[in-house]
Amino acid sequence: MPSLSINKALGIVPNASEHGYLVDQLLEICHWFMALLFVGWSCYFLYTLWRFHRSRNPKADYHGVQSKASAHLEFSVVIIEAVLLLGFAMPIWAKRINGDQYLNNADAFRVHCIGEQFAWSFHYPGPDGVFGKTNAAFISASNPLGIDPNDPAGADDFASKFEIHIVNQRPTVIEITSRDVIHSFALPHMRMAQDAIPGSRIPIWFRPIRTGSFDIICGQLCGSGHYGMRGQMVVETQAEFDAWQKEQSALQHPAAATPAAAPAPAAPAPAPAK
Template identity: 60%
Template sequence: MLNKWMGMVPNASEHGYLVDHLLEVCHWFMLVLFVGWFSFFLYSIIRFHRSRNPRANYHGVKSKAATHLELVVILVEAILLLGFGLPLWAKRVTEESFPDKNDALRVHAVGEQFAWNFHYPGADNVFGRQDAHLVTGNNPLGLDPSDPAGKDDVVSKNELYLVNFKPTVIEVTSKDVIHSLSLHAMRITQDATPGLRVPIWFRPKLEGTYEVVCAQLCGAGHFGMKASMIVQGQKEWSAWYEDTMKLQHPVAAAPVSAEAAAPVPAPNPAPAQ
């Protein structure tokens, strides 16, 4: 309930409800602490006002109640962190928890000032070779056109296309400075660090279009570093992939007609004179 009041977007991932529960408990706990400490603050400024205490008391409080209360707060925070937060995090990051590479939709997310590039490996599930020297305006990830593994790869800018209910593994990195890929609706965020490719995984469970933002202050254009995450059915996703593939690899995707495939006949030799 508190989550909703604070404007959290609806959860669209399978594991997201666990994150929401933890946040809900944290928010309630913080509300209790806020009301508690603030009431104590108000009580203190009235109870210990100068007019009621013209002479300072140098002995202070004798009661141990404040210390015990502080210990209870520490205990509750430790339980939240060790009992709920860490196990939840461990379940996201341990290698055994990751879905099988062949069952998952794999994407590389590459941050740059100020956009997100998403790279899909295509039908062969193998990402094409990349080379920093090949990076241009039209080839933001420096894909090597001569690499056969890259012939069916697709790159989309600021649009992340996912398949509903399909386990998704996104490897996050950056071309320039540190960014952070934040998928609020999927309840997952990962820093994008140059030189590192850090995997995250989740399973979408709700079709729709959601916001993707950069969660790490990365420069003057940080506020505009937004993308869309489109979660759709397998059929719609495949149609998008086929269309984009044809656009990005016009030669490889064009059906080879019989005429084009036939060898060019050699010109007739000139008759001997």
């Protein structure tokens, strides 16, 4: 990659995913190619202003330009664009959409992501690694994701809002959906974006390669509060994640986390039937 980077000059955020450099390379090549085209066509434009100025051509020439130079230039542009598409874009895309090593990977880190006006929520399977079933009928203030209370797999599931925690270096699969309109879960540092579509659960996959806190933005104009639909992706070590998971699971399931402690206060007695 050239040391003089158009990507950097345009303010690209640092890459934090394994595949991101491929995207950056392609962007850089496209930017340089576009810069070259811009300069080339600008020079040609200035040349034509001079060459065909009225003072040089007092009489109209009905035969036009006889030279084949511009046709050759056009043809080479087509060749370069074909090389970009077939030689770079398509192989990179083919590599990206092949998610076998992620989707069929038992060790992959999995989270569900739910977009809504105007927030991002995340559903973690908890220490057992199995997601509990969800159903909109169970959604309430204390159960914002609608986790089925009758499904034992959901007993240790927990949720977070506006902040997703993932583990550095682990293959990561995030399944994305929306509760209302179309949003787009965009991770500029991971060079990833995927529309969140109501009724669909669409996976994205990548491998984070550095720890830190990275922006999440909604990449699809989704309503009046769209601008506020941002969050943070915290990439941390496995130990840090385990500690956070333990803390969150305990906070959200106080009874399950402290079986030996004093029993939780009894639920208020049901009001007598009238």
